[in-house]
Amino acid sequence: MSEDAKTNALFTTIKSFGEAWARGDTVALAELLSPTYTHNDATGAHLxxxxxxxxxxxxxxxxxxxxxxxxxxxxxxxIAVVTGFNDLSGGGVLNSKDSGDLSIAFTQVWRLQDGRWLREAFQATPVQNLTYE
Known part of the structure; x- marks a missing residue:
């Protein structure tokens, strides 16, 4: 698979993963998670x-x-390293009663195995509008 094909397939997979997470689609997520997956979320939890x-x-x-x-x-x-931002809205972002929006900066590590991308690691940092002087 060419580098362009790998990148295009991964971008599609990343979006599918994010959408599956947003709706709690555990069937889709199970297919996209590495067996050794680790996750550092926006609240500081390590899972x-x-x-x-x-x-x-x-x-x-x-x-x-x-x-x-x-x-x-x-x-x-x-192996791929992915960085970017997610804007999360519509309620239920942090918990079922949460009505607020959240923006995060993220770093993801993905691994290509048997022709499909698996998410290996994730790190989220909440984004605030800060002004440095």
Whole structure:
């Protein structure tokens, strides 16, 4: 697979993953997670695959919407590092009663295995409008 084909396939997979997370689609997520997955979320929690998957399963029925912006994908053979921003809205972002929106900067690590991309690691940092002097 060419580097362009890998990048295009990964971008499609990243968007599918984000949308599956937003709606709590555990069937889709199970197909896209590495067995050794680790996740550092916007609240500072560090979760291994099973704990993160349990959390994601509770998202079913929420109205969360996810958008991606400024996504940069760097592919190194069968490993990719992805950075960008997610804007999360529509309620239920942090918990089922949460009505606020959230923007995060993210770093994701993906691994190509048997012709498909698996998410290996994720790091989220909440974004605030800060002014430095």
């Amino acid at each position: 291994k695959r099973d704990a993160w998957f349990s959390y994601a399963a509770k998202r079913t029925g929420r109205g969360t919407q996810i958008t991606f912006r400024e996504v940069e994908i760097r592919v190194f053979g069968d």
